[in-house]
Amino acid sequence: MKVLLCHENDIQEDDSRGFELDEGNFFAVKKDGIIYVYNNRCPHLGVPLEWQEHQFLDSDKALIQCSTHGALFKIENGECIAGPCLKQYLNKINFTIEDGQIFIQLAPSN
Numbered sequence: 001m002k003v004l005l006c007h008e009n010d011i012q013e014d015d016s017r018g019f020e021l022d023e024g025n026f027f028a029v030k031k032d033g034i035i036y037v038y039n040n041r042c043p044h045l046g047v048p049l050e051w052q053e054h055q056f057l058d059s060d061k062a063l064i065q066c067s068t069h070g071a072l073f074k075i076e077n078g079e080c081i082a083g084p085c086l087k088q089y090l091n092k093i094n095f096t097i098e099d100g101q102i103f104i105q106l107a108p109s110n
């Protein structure tokens, strides 16, 4: 299933953005011009990651940070490198960009 997320220009460099869709909650990060999309779900307790709307990064904007217990994740692959879910991964979402629009690719729910 292909779902429209946003336009690629809606995500600024070194910034993140959250999305609440009928299909679930997601967030996107842009780093070095590359966009990454994940489920907004911490592998520790399964809760949303952000502490404020659209705020998914640590203060250095170098890592994704869970607001609940501070777990840190690599932007590039979602691997937890510090915190209670060490070595677990955020769920990375595949997507395509067509005419600048980001379409996430989701498995059918049943």
Ligand code: FES
Binding pocket: 042, 043, 044, 045, 046, 047, 066, 067, 068, 069, 070, 071, 083, 084, 085
């Ligand atoms: S819920 Fe994210 S680190 Fe505990």
